[in-house]
Amino acid sequence: MTACFAISQKSNSQILLNELYTDPGAGKHEFFELYNASTSSLPVSVNNYTIVTFFEISGQKGFYVMDLPNLTVAAKDFFVGSAALPFNYQGITNSTASDFSWNSAAFTTNSGSLKKWVQGGSNVLDGNLNYDQSALPANFNDFFFRRTGAGSSYSIFLYNNGTLVNTFLGGTGGQSAILSDIINMPKLFVDMSGASPDFMIDFSGYGSNPVEYCNQEAGSDNGFIREADGACGKWVKSSSGVQHTPKASNGTLIGSNTGAIAISSAISRGTSATGSVINYNVVSGPTSSFPVEMQIYLDNGSVFGKLDGTDTYVTSKTEAVVSDGPFYTTFFPYDANILIVVKTSVGCLDKIVFIPNALVLSVNFVALTGNRLNDQIKLNWVVEENEATDHFEIERSIDNGEFAVAGLVFRTEKSGTENYTFTETIDASHKVLYRLKIQDSKKNSGYSKTLVFGQNELSKTLKLYGNPVSDRLVLNYDSPLAQAVDLKIYDMAGHLHMTHRLAINKGNNMLSLPLNPSLKHGVYIVEVSDGSQRKLAKFIKQ
Numbered sequence: 001m002t003a004c005f006a007i008s009q010k011s012n013s014q015i016l017l018n019e020l021y022t023d024p025g026a027g028k029h030e031f032f033e034l035y036n037a038s039t040s041s042l043p044v045s046v047n048n049y050t051i052v053t054f055f056e057i058s059g060q061k062g063f064y065v066m067d068l069p070n071l072t073v074a075a076k077d078f079f080v081g082s083a084a085l086p087f088n089y090q091g092i093t094n095s096t097a098s099d100f101s102w103n104s105a106a107f108t109t110n111s112g113s114l115k116k117w118v119q120g121g122s123n124v125l126d127g128n129l130n131y132d133q134s135a136l137p138a139n140f141n142d143f144f145f146r147r148t149g150a151g152s153s154y155s156i157f158l159y160n161n162g163t164l165v166n167t168f169l170g171g172t173g174g175q176s177a178i179l180s181d182i183i184n185m186p187k188l189f190v191d192m193s194g195a196s197p198d199f200m201i202d203f204s205g206y207g208s209n210p211v212e213y214c215n216q217e218a219g220s221d222n223g224f225i226r227e228a229d230g231a232c233g234k235w236v237k238s239s240s241g242v243q244h245t246p247k248a249s250n251g252t253l254i255g256s257n258t259g260a261i262a263i264s265s266a267i268s269r270g271t272s273a274t275g276s277v278i279n280y281n282v283v284s285g286p287t288s289s290f291p292v293e294m295q296i297y298l299d300n301g302s303v304f305g306k307l308d309g310t311d312t313y314v315t316s317k318t319e320a321v322v323s324d325g326p327f328y329t330t331f332f333p334y335d336a337n338i339l340i341v342v343k344t345s346v347g348c349l350d351k352i353v354f355i356p357n358a359l360v361l362s363v364n365f366v367a368l369t370g371n372r373l374n375d376q377i378k379l380n381w382v383v384e385e386n387e388a389t390d391h392f393e394i395e396r397s398i399d400n401g402e403f404a405v406a407g408l409v410f411r412t413e414k415s416g417t418e419n420y421t422f423t424e425t426i427d428a429s430h431k432v433l434y435r436l437k438i439q440d441s442k443k444n445s446g447y448s449k450t451l452v453f454g455q456n457e458l459s460k461t462l463k464l465y466g467n468p469v470s471d472r473l474v475l476n477y478d479s480p481l482a483q484a485v486d487l488k489i490y491d492m493a494g495h496l497h498m499t500h501r502l503a504i505n506k507g508n509n510m511l512s513l514p515l516n517p518s519l520k521h522g523v524y525i526v527e528v529s530d531g532s533q534r535k536l537a538k539f540i541k542q
Contacts, residue, residue, distance in 0.1 A: 014038035015049060016230050016348055017166045017212075018078065021089050021223040021244055022144035022154050028089050030144055031082035031098060033246050034158075036073045037230045037341075037349060039295055039313045043072035046079055047111060048196045050162075054155040054182055055116075055145035061181060062118040062131060064143050067193050069100055069112030075309035076229075080246045083141040090222075090244050097247040103139050111194040114140070119185065130186035144223075146171070151179045152213065162190070162199025165347070167206075168235075169213040170224050176213050183207045210288070228253045232260075232348040252306050252352065254402070259350035261285035261292055261342050264326070264468055264542055267357050269334065276334040276357065280317070281325030282342075283468050283540075289350065291320045295341040296329055305354045305403055307339055356447040363388040363440045365448060366417075366514065370434060372453045373507035379422045379434060381448070386411060386418035393437040394422050398430050406434075449474050451510035462528055468540035474512045475537065477528050482506045485530045487513065492523050515541065 019033035032051065038044045047070040052063050066081075073079035085101035086094040100107055102114050117131040126133050146153050153171020155178065157164060167178065188201045214224050214235045225242055227234040228251040236242050253259070265280040282292050298312040299305065317327040331338070338355040364384035371378045383389060389411040396406035407422050426432050436448040449472050452465060463476040477485070482505050489498040498516055519541050528535050 014040075014044065014347060015046065015073065015079070015160065015165070017156070017158055017168055018229060018250065019223065019225050019244055019246065020144060020154070020156065020168065020170070021238075022170060023146055023222050024083075024089060024141065029083040029087035030141055031080055031087060031089060031246055032144075034073065034079040035226075035230045036075060036077055036079065037343070037347065038075060039316060041075050041309065041313065043074050045070070045072050047071070047194065048161045048192075049165075050159040050190060050192070052157040052159065052188075052190075052201070053144055054147070054179070056147045056181065057145070060118050061185065062116065062134075063185075063188055064145065065113075065115050065117060065188075065190055066102060066143065067111070067113040067190075067196065069107055069110040070194060071099055071110065073099075076307060077309060078247045082246075083143070084139070089246070090238065095246065102143070111196070113193050114143070117188060127191050128189050131188060155179060155182060159190075159199070161197055164209070167209055167211040168224070169211050171214075176211060178206045178209060178211060180207075226250055228349075230349040232344055232346070232350050252402075253349055254305060254352050254354055254397070259342065261289055261344070261350045262467070263294065263340065263342060263351075263353065264470065265338075265340055265353060265355055266470055267338065267355055269357060272334055274334070275330045275332045276336075277328055277330050278338050278355065279326050279328045280340055281327065282319045282322055284322060285350075289344040290322075291318050291345055292350075293318045293343040294327070295343065296331070297339040297341065298331065299337040299339045299354065305337075307341060307352050311339060363438060365436075365438055365446075368436060368448045368451065368512040369502065369504070370451045370453065370510040371505035371507055372510075373505065375425050375427060377424055377426050377432065377434070377453065378505060379436075379451070381420050381436060382417065383420070383438075384417050387415045388440050390439045390441050390443070392420065393439070395435050395437055397433040398426075399432075403433070403435065449512045451512060453508060453510065462526070462535035462537040464526070464537050464539050468542045469515065470542045471517075472512060472514050473526060473539065474510070475526065475528070477504065477509045477511060477535070479504050479506055479509060479530065483530055485528050487511070488527045488529075489515075489519075490525045490527065492525070497524070
């Protein structure tokens with residue numbers, strides 16, 4: 001699988017390119033897929049969207065311009081256009097997973113159009129002084145024209161009301177800059193159908209435009225796909241192992257460890273009368289990502305812990321710079337779980353964070369740790385007031401997928417402090433995440449922090465997760481053998497504030513420990529020592 005890259009393009013659009021089937025081969029048909037990341041729960045029109053592609057044929061240069069038809073795409077859903085309907089692609093024949101064919105009569109009668117503009121000025125009455133319109137062949141199947149030579153094979157531009165939304169470059173060399181031939185092209189006038197506003201494209205300024213691109217040539221029967229719907233910087237080349245899925249999800253972003261933007265969040269649980277309050281804040285991120293938008297949803301959709309079209313949108317807050325937050329939002333019902341969708345300046349999704357709205361449990365959950373040795377995962381946790389516990393559900397997510405129940409552990413008969421373990425075998429090639437759902441004897445439930453185990457790799461350094469931290473420190477420690485280690489926390493003046501002694505296993509250990517409530521806001525150093533090696537990391541206490 002070939003990784004691809006993305007850089008932000010400033011836009012307020014909510015619809016993004018999601019899949020491109022650019023090189024269909026014999027008997028197959030081109031298609032594109034858009035993803036609707038709008039906060040609206042209602043369908044969004046694509047009538048004001050335009051796709052422009054560059055071609056260079058036998059010395060002629062120009063652009064194909066597609067004015068999308070007067071159709072809609074549902075919330076958190078997909079819109080597909082294809083060269084035929086039904087259409088064939090990548091091992092699939094007679095697929096109906098398309099909203100329209102640009103070769104059908106219905107396309108033009110529904111305010112859609114597809115035109116070929118060739119550089120030249122013989123016809124000055126066609127609205128373009130520097131281009132002439134040229135006829136397209138019947139059953140046109142070369143909208144994503146594949147040019148040869150140096151630079152990108154495919155140059156694709158998506159506009160909304162004349163504003164550039166996405167620029168995607170695919171093919172030879174993985175060029176991260178727009179072709180100089182395009183930058184030197186004269187202005188192109190786009191005459192939109194129906195009530196959509198016409199606009200002029202000035203390519204001379206596109207040399208400084210950031211782009212999305214994929215760094216490998218697309219061969220026969222190939223195109224380009226986002227690994228997760230709407231995700232920033234997640235393009236890959238299609239292949240036998242990366243299949244196209246028109247009108248179906250490419251995967252969803254869930255987890256605070258995805259993306260480049262770090263946020264903090266916490267719920268202050270209230271009552272049915274007062275509601276609860278979610279506080280949230282961007283704590284770091286690349287300058288190019290700002291302004292960063294955080295969208296708050298109630299997670300009451302059809303899939304727990306995943307953003308879908310039936311989750312309820314609450315509000316959005318934007319940080320133009322990292323110091324603009326934090327924000328506080330009251331929501332009802334007070335016991336709802338929360339999803340925070342983090343979007344960059346381009347409108348693509350950096351991450352989606354699930355915030356469980358945990359009850360205050362009568363059981364005191366002390367610590368969760370974990371160890372991975374090759375393909376075996378072992379979790380350990382400690383509780384106080386064990387007699388108040390009912391059971392534990394171990395939830396697992398593989399490769400950032402949805403969490404599912406991996407096991408069930410019932411309370412022992414012991415009172416006071418008790419230690420629990422859970423062990424299972426997982427393919428070492430997968431990244432795997434674990435969390436505990438703790439249910440007490442009153443049927444209240446809450447979640448632990450999430451432990452993340454990488455793909456068959458041992459941490460050579462002390463790695464922190466979720467930095468800055470609020471009430472709990474989660475870190476990764478690699479040990480050459482099973483042994484006891486000392487964990488200590490110092491302030492920047494060298495004063496010791498906390499110490500723990502932990503028994504760990506050989507291999508990769510994930511440790512999750514509570515911080516003393518007396519620990520003030522500021523910068524601290526955590527040290528883990530086993531007597532022979534000493535590892536340090538810096539963290540911020542919020």
